[in-house]
Amino acid sequence: MERIVFGTLPYDVAHLLGGAVLLLSFTLLSQRRIAATINTYALQAVVIAASSCWQAYVQHAPHLYLTGALALIAKGVVIPLALHRLVRRLRLSHGVETALGIFPTMLLGVGLVTLSIMVVLPTTVQSQALTREDLALALSVVLLGMLMMITRTSALTQVIGFMSLENGLILAAVSVEGMPLVVELSVAVLVLVAFVVFSTFFLRLRAQFDSLDTRHLDRIGSAHR
Amino acid sequence: MTEYCLPALALVMACLLALGVLAALTGPRLAYWGSLALCGTGAVAVLIYLIGGARAGSILVPFGLAGQPSVLALDGVSGFFMLLLMLAGAAATAAALDDHNRGPGTEDGTDNATAPAFPIFLGGMALTLLAGDAFALLAGFEAMSLASFALVLTHHRQPPVRAAGLLYLGMASLSALCLIAALALLSAHGASFSAMRARPPEGVRAAFVLALVLIGAGAKAGLAPLHVWLPPAHAAAPGPVSALMSGAMTKMAIYVMIRLLFDLSGPAQPIWWALPLLAMGVGSAVLGAFRANIETDVKTILACSTIENVGLVVVGLGLAMAARAADLSALAGLALGASLLHAFGHGLFKTVLFLGAGAIQHATLTRKLQRLGGLASRMPITTGCMILAAASLAGLPPSAGFASEWMLLQTVLGAVRLGGLGLQIMICVLAAGVVLAMALAASAAVRLIGVALLGRPRSAEAATAAEAGPPLRWAVLSLSCLVLMIGLFPGAVLDLAEPALRLLATGTMAERAGFMSITPTAEAPGYTAIAVLALLGLAGFAVMAVLRARAVAGHRTGPAWDCGLGAPPPWLPFGDPRLQYAGGSFAQPLRRVLGGTLLATTATLDMPPPGDPRPATYHETETDPAETALFQPTARLRTELTRFADRMQFLTVRQILTVMFGLLIGLLAFVALVEQL
C-alpha cells in the first residue's frame, strides 16, 4: 500500500471530497426549505459515496466500493425519495422552523469546526496528514449534524441532522486505512433502523398532535412532571 | 543645520504659549496671525530636521519641578508627529482666521473670549511632543487638555455644549490621573526619559503601566470603550478647533501611547501586550465606523469616523508590538509604518473634512444632514476638497487612506506567522473586523457627501449658501493638495517616518518603500499609487476620446423622473426636499442589519388605524454600548458610594469605633498576609 502524502493526487482528491462534505453540511444548516434540505442531504450522501469509492481505489480496498454503493443507493436515492414522499403525505409546511437564526447557527458552526480542528490536530500528531485532516473534517461534520439537531424544531429536519451526523462517521471510517467493512455495514443498518423508528415516530406524532414539532413532546414531559 | 531644529521648535513652542497670554490682553487677531506664522516656521524647521536624518537630541530648560530643570528632546518619532501637528495647526489657524473675519455666524459672539486658548492648545501639543521627561510631558498634555476644554466651551451659552464640555473635562481628568500614575511607575529611577529607558519596567509593574497608558492615552485618543466624550465634544467645538482636536490631538494621544509603550517600556515585553491593543482597536474601528453611518450631525459623523481611524492606527500598533515581541522586525516595521502613515494621512484629511464642515455650518447655519444638500454647485471648492478627503476616509485608490489601509491589511496578512493556531484564528477574525470597519467607513463617506453636499437643498438656508472665505478656502485647498500628494507618494511620508521606525521597531521600510511604491516584503510587488492614477487617467482619456469621436455632444436638462415627487413648494424651487433620501433613510438598511447588535437600536412605528386622524409617528433610538456597559454602571456606583458615605456620617459613636477597629484589624491581617507571601 503506497503512502498517501500531501500534495499528491490521491491526497488532493480525498481532501477535496472531504471538504465538499463539510461544505454541504454548512449548506444543510443554511437551508430554509424542507425540500432543499432533503436534496442537500442526498447530495452529501452522493459525495460520501464518491469519497469512499475514491478511498477504495486509493487504498486498494474493494470492500469500500460496497460502502460507497450502499451510501449512494440508500442515502443518496432511497431515503431522500422516502422523505419527499413523507413530506407530501403528511402535508408538512415547506419551511424549516429554526430555534436559532440561520446566521448565528452558521457562526456557531464555524466555531465548532475550529474547535474540532484544534482538538484533532494536536492529538493525532503521529498519524498521516490525510488521516488527521479527514478526522478533523469528519468530527466537524458530526458536530454540525448535532448542531442541526438542536437548532431545528421540526422532527424531520432533526432526522436529517442525525443522518448527516452519520455521514460524518462514514467519512471518518473510510478515511482510516484498514477499517473493516463490519463497521460500515453496522452503521448503515443503524441508520436504516433509526429511519424506520423515526418514521413511525412521525406518524404517531402526526396522528396525535397534527404537527411534527417536538416541542409538543416537551409539553407532555412537563405535564407528567 | 539640524542641530538648530530642536531649539527652534522649543522657541516656537514657547512663543505659542506666550502668545496665548499676550492675546488675552490684545485680542484674538494677534493670536491667530501669530499662531499661523509660528506653525509655518515650526513646519519648516521640523521638515528640515526629518529630512536631515532626525538625529535625537535634547536640551535642558530651567523650568520644571522645584529646583530641577526640564528636558526637552526631539527624535524621529516626535519629529514625525510634530510635522503633522504643525501642518494641521497651520491649516486650522487659517480657518480660525476666516471664522474671525466673518464674524460670529450662528455663534453668540463669545469666540473672542476663548481665542487666547487657541495658541496655548497648539503650544501644549508641541510641548507634549518635545517633552524629554515626565514633568514636561504631563505639563504639555495638561495644557493641551485644559486649553481644548476652554475651546470646546466657546459657545457655552448652549446647554448641549456645556454638557459636552463637562463630560470632556471628566474624561480628561481620568486621562491625566492614569498618565500621572503610569509615569510615576515608569520613573522609579529618574523622571527623564533616558533614565526610564535604561530601566524598563518588568512583570506586574509593566502590566500596570500598560493598563494605565491604555486608559489614559486611550481615553484621549477616543479608543472604545472610552470614546463616549469624543463625538459630543467635537460637535460642540468650533470648526477649526474640532479639526485640531480630531486631526492633531488624538494623534498626540497616539504619540504618548507609542512613547510610553514602545519606547520607554522597552522592547522586551511579552506578546500578549498586543492583545488589548488589538481588541480595543478593532472594537473602536467597527463601532466608530458604524456610528458614523447612523449619526445625523455632520461633525458627529466625522468625530465617529475619527474613532474608527484611531482604532485602525491602534490595530497597527498592536500588530507592531506583537511582531516586535516575536522578533519579526520587518513585519514590525511594516505594521508601525502603516500606523504612522495612517495617523499622518488621517490627521490631514480629517482636518480638511472638519474645516469643510465648519464652512458648511457657516454657510447654512446648521450641521443637521436633513437640512443640508445641494451645496455642490454653490460651494464647489469646499465640495471638491471634501470629496477628495472623503475618498481617503473611504479608502478608495489612489487616495492617502487607501495606501495606509493597504499597508495595514498587508500587515494583517503577514501577522499569521506570529504564533500558533489560536492566534492565527484570532487574526482572521481581526482581519474580518478591520475590513468590515473599512467598508463601513466607505458607506459613511458616501452618505456624508451624498446627503450633505449633493442632491437638492433641503432647507432655504442650504439653497442660499455661499462659498467659504479666502483664508479657509486656501487652507482647505492646500491641505487637500497635500493629502492628494500623500496618496500618490506614500513612500515619501514613510521616508519621513523612517527614523521613527528604526528607533521603535528596529525594522525599516527603507528598501521596501520607494518614492513610488510600497511593498510588503523586499521582493514582492506592491502598491504603486501613481500607476493606479495613470491607469485611471488613461482609461478616462480613452473613453473621452471615443465619446468625442462617436457620441452626440452636449446635453439637455429636463425634469427628474420623480416617482411621485410633489409639486415644489414656493420656498424651494427644486422640489419637495422631504422626498429626498436624507441621513436617516440612507442609514436604514445598515441600521436594520447591524444596529441591534452594535448600538442596541430600537424603532417604534405608531400607525393609526384607518379613520383615525392622528399622524403616524416613527421613533428611533440608539445607545452606545459603552454607555450601558461602562458609564451607567459607573454612575450607579458613584450614587451608591455617595449614599454609603451619607449613611456613614450618621453612625453612632459605637458603630464608628467598630468600623475603625474593623479597618485596623483588616489592615493588620493584610500586612500579616503580605509578610507570609
Place this chain on the structure above:
Amino acid sequence: MSTLAGISAVAGVLVLLLHVALMLAAAPIVLGLAHRLKARLSGRIGPPITQRLLDLSRLLRKQPVVADGTSWVFRAAPLASLAATLAAASLVPSFALGMATAPFADLLTIAGLLALSRAAMALAAMDTGTAFGGIGASRAMMFSVFAEPAFFMVVFTLALLAGTTNLDTIATLIHSGTFGLRISMALALVATGVVMLVECGRIPVDNPAGHLELAMMHEAMVLEYSGRHLAMIELSGALRLLVWFSLIGVMFAPFGIAPRDADGASLAPWLWAVGMMAWIVKVAAMTLALAVFETTRAKMRVFRVPEMLGMALLLGLLAVIFLFVSQGFA
C-alpha cells in the same frame, strides 16, 4: 539578456493592449449571451447576443438628458465609474500572464478600484435627489459593507498560499500546480461566487433585467441617466461582470493561460491563442452556469442578502482556517 527583457516588456504591453480590447469587445457580448441563454432556458427565443452592442451604439447617438438640479458630480460619475472599472479590467489577466500591468495587479487594489466605481455611482444617485436614487445607493453601500470582508477572506486564503496579494504571482503559482486541489480553494470559490453575484447585481440579489420597483439597486441608481452617460454605465456594468469572470478564472482555474517569462509576458502568439481559447471556454462555461443559476433561483428579499454574504464570509474564514491546518502553520 537585456534584449530578451526588452522583448518581454514589449510583449507585456502588446498583451495588455490585446487584453483590454478583448475585454471591451467581449463584455457586452457576454451579457448578451447570458440573456440569450436565460431566455432559451425559460422557453423564449430571446434577444440576439449582439443586442448589448446595438444598445450601446444607439445610446451614443442620443443626446443625454440631465435631471434638473444635479451638479457636476452627476455628469462626471459615469466617466469615473467606467474609468475605474476599466483600470480594474486592465489589471486582471485574461489569456496571458505577465502583462505590462502585472506588477500593479494587486488584489486589494482591484477590489479598491471596483469600490471606487461603486462609490462614484452611489454619489451620482444621491445627486439626483430622487427617492429612487437614494434607495439604490443606500442598498448598494449596505451590500458592499458585507461583501468586502467576505472577499478579503478569499484574498487572505490566496495570499497565505502564495505569500503575496499580487494576482499575477498567485496565478503563476496556481498555474504551476504547486498547491494542488484544496478544500480551502473550494470554499473560497463558493465565497467568491456569492460576492460576484452581489457585486454584479445578479439574481438572487438584484434583477438585472428588471426595471423600477422590482430591481431596487443598480437600476434604481441609474434611473436618471440617458445617452452617452447611460452607455458608459452599461459598459461599466458589463465590464464588471467580465472582470469578475476573469478574476475567478485566473484565481481558481488558470488552465491554459499563457505563462509569463521572467520579465513579462512570453512573446509566443501560439500560447496566446491557446490562452484565448481557454479563456473563451471558461467565460462561456461561467456564463452558462450563471444563466442556469439565475433561471432556477428567485430574487431574494433585500435583508436576506447580508445573511448570504455573512455565510460567504464564514466560508472564507473556514477556508483560511483549513489553510492554517494543511499548510502546517499550526
